[in-house]
Amino acid sequence: MTDTAQTEKNAGWGSKESRAKLAKRHRSEKIFKSLGLGAIIIALCMLTTLIVSITSKGYTAFVQTRFDIEITFSTDILDPEKTNDPEVLRAASYGSLVRNALRSEFPDVKSRKELRALFGIISKGANVQLRKLVMETPELIGTTKTVSLIASDDMDMFNKGYIERDIPQDDRRVKDNEIRWFDQLDSKGAVKTVFNSGFFTSGDSGEPEIAGIxxxxxxxxxxxxxxxxxxxxxxxxxxxxxxxxxxxxxxxxxxxxxxxxxxxxxxxxxxxxxxxxxxxxxxxxxxxxxxxxxxxxxxxxxxxxxxxxxxxxxxxxxxxxxxxxxxxxxxxxxxxxxxxxxxxxxxxxxxxxxxxxxxxxxxxxxxxxxxxxxxxxxxxxxxxxxxxxxxxxxxxxxxxxxxxxxxxxxxxxxxxxxxxxxxxxxxxxxxxxxx
Missing domain, CATH: 1.10.3720.10 (MetI-like)
Structure with missing residues (x-):
């Protein structure tokens, strides 16, 4: 074999220089693939973190705390003239029904300050809830019925574990007496966590427990x-x-x-x-x-x-x-x-x-x-x-x-x-x- 042929052979695909270039190209390709895979993994991790963060904070919005309270639909409050006039029923004081029911449930609460706190465990939306119930079923007037009333936002947060009972009273929104009333209702099986249908059927509100989308x-x-x-x-x-x-x-x-x-x-x-x-x-x-x-x-x-x-x-x-x-x-x-x-x-x-x-x-x-x-x-x-x-x-x-x-x-x-x-x-x- 001539020197020229030997040189061409050494310079071909089997030469040391060619193998080194090929190895370098393969190495570069592996690095590029690794970088691409790493970018995908980082993006998936960030997306997972975002979804988990939102879900962990938001899934409880789909459930709601309610209290089973025995409501007396007093005729003197709802329809004193016994006319069954829808306008009279619509203008009645349904908040009085809730307050009377809570007084009956907790007769030991006497002071004005404690009564105000007691009435605050029920959402203001309970008034609208009772009005709708009476307007749909006027036969309830004069009867007593257990109604599942919407809890206030603080009691809802407490029931869901966002407000801890072990920290000092001054550092939490729910006070000791409210926790005592909650435990009393819970011991009777009157505290329930239900699907929050109002989140999907209601409009916006200043009260978070009744606000919807x-x-x-x-x-x-x-x-x-x-x-x-x-x-x-x-x-x-x-x-x-x-x-x-x-x-x-x-x-x-x-x-x-x-x-x-x-x-x-x-x-x-x-x-x-x-x-x-x-x-x-x-x-x-x-x-x-x-x-x-x-x-x-x-x-x-x-x-x-x-x-x-x-x-x-x-x-x-x-x-x-x-x-x-x-x-x-x-x-x-x-x-x-x-x-x-x-x-x-x-x-x-x-x-x-x-x-x-x-x-x-x-x-x-x-x-x-x-x-x-x-x-x-x-x-x-x-x-x-x-x-x-x-x-x-x-x-x-x-x-x-x-x-x-x-x-x-x-x-x-x-x-x-x-x-x-x-x-x-x-x-x-x-x-x-x-x-």
């Missing part, structure tokens, strides 16, 4: 409905025009650049735009889902347009050429062939855009949807709030009971977001076409 959930529904009705058709039509009909010139280039820039604009800027345009100029009702939906539609439009354009662009040109070759017009090609085939991607982008809108707070704060709203909105023009704003309001409240309400509302909001994103994945999997 239904008003915010309805407000979110109306707001997202307006957002979808406005943003979806405009976004899809814009995408179709830009991809299928618009000429390539400086004007369309400027439009495309601005659409991409608007997708990166901070959401609070859209809130300022909504404040100036819909409230100050159009004079639409403040704090209404109509204004919130219009504002979020402006914010969601760029996302829907970009997603729709990407879905339309992914349709092979052969589809267009075949339709045009068979005599279809450009409009028929776009709406009868391209749009149906791109609809899975468009719907996926739309749902993701709506998910982003569902979690927005800053734009809605600018248009006044941060107001304290007790009533459930009945239309898109009624005052309302949304779930993220409700979380913001509860997080700013000093009561300990609102901490679990905040975490519980976050869990519900995350549940909605997971469902919407899962729906986007299912739609894409179901209607996806492979070319």
């Amino acid at each position: 239904w008003g915010a959930a309805v407000g979110s529904f109306y707001t997202l409905l307006i957002t979808f009705v406005i943003a979806f058709p405009i976004g899809v039509m814009t995408a179709i025009y830009l991809e299928e009909f618009a000429p390539q010139n400086k004007l369309t280039d400027i439009i495309e650049v601005n659409i991409n820039n608007l997708a990166a604009v901070p959401s609070i800027v859209f809130g300022l735009l909504g404040l100036a345009l819909f409230l100050n100029v159009a004079h639409l009702p403040r704090s209404a889902p109509l204004v919130g939906g219009l504002t979020l539609a402006l914010m969601t439009l760029p996302t829907i347009i970009i997603a729709a354009r990407a879905a339309i662009r992914a349709i092979p040109d052969s589809i267009r050429s075949a339709a045009l070759g068979l005599g279809a017009s450009r409009q028929q090609t776009a709406f009868h062939h391209v749009l149906p085939l791109s609809m899975p991607g468009i719907l996926t982008g739309t749902i993701i855009g709506l998910s982003q809108a569902l979690g927005e707070t800053a734009p809605l704060l600018m248009i006044g949807m941060v107001a304290f709203i007790v009533d459930i909105p009945g239309s898109v023009t009624d005052p309302a709030t949304v779930l993220p704003v409700q979380v913001f309001l509860w997080a700013d409240s000093p009561e300990r009971a609102f901490v679990e309400k905040t975490s519980g509302a976050i869990m519900v909001l995350l549940g909605f977001l997971v469902i919407m994103n899962a729906l986007a994945v299912l739609l894409r999997k179901k209607f996806e076409r492979r070319w």
Whole structure:
């Protein structure tokens, strides 16, 4: 073998230098894989920590403490004239029924200070609870019945273990006499922990034990409905025009650049735009889902347009050429062939855009949807709030009971977001076409 052939052999794949380079490349690939795996593990750990933290604080919001109290529905208090007039029954003093029942249950409590503390173990929402019960069943008047009354927020926190009885009295909100009354009721089996249906069926309240998310959930529904009705058709039509009909010139280039820039604009800027345009100029009702939906539609439009354009662009040109070759017009090609085939991607982008809108707070704060709203909105023009704003309001409240309400509302909001994103994945999997 000549010296030249030997040199070429030594310089080939089997050479020491080549093996060293190959080993280095394999080592670099392993390091890159390890870094990627490490990043995934760190992200999963952080996500798990977040979910566990929220769940550990919020799962107790779905249960509620109640006291079984024997209530005498006194005729003298509820209907002294015995008219059965609904207006008379509605205006009766149901708080007196609760106070009389507690006096009978704890006859040894005499001083005004202790009586005030005793009456405080029952929620103020018990008055509304008894009124609703009597209005639905007037036959209760003049009878005595054991009713499961809502406990106050402090007693609820104590029953759930958030307030410890072993610490000094001055360092806890529940005092020794209240603990004694609680233990007395508990010994009789009158303390119950039940599913908190009111959390899902009630509106907001200043009393944390009766505050619920239904008003915010309805407000979110109306707001997202307006957002979808406005943003979806405009976004899809814009995408179709830009991809299928618009000429390539400086004007369309400027439009495309601005659409991409608007997708990166901070959401609070859209809130300022909504404040100036819909409230100050159009004079639409403040704090209404109509204004919130219009504002979020402006914010969601760029996302829907970009997603729709990407879905339309992914349709092979052969589809267009075949339709045009068979005599279809450009409009028929776009709406009868391209749009149906791109609809899975468009719907996926739309749902993701709506998910982003569902979690927005800053734009809605600018248009006044941060107001304290007790009533459930009945239309898109009624005052309302949304779930993220409700979380913001509860997080700013000093009561300990609102901490679990905040975490519980976050869990519900995350549940909605997971469902919407899962729906986007299912739609894409179901209607996806492979070319």
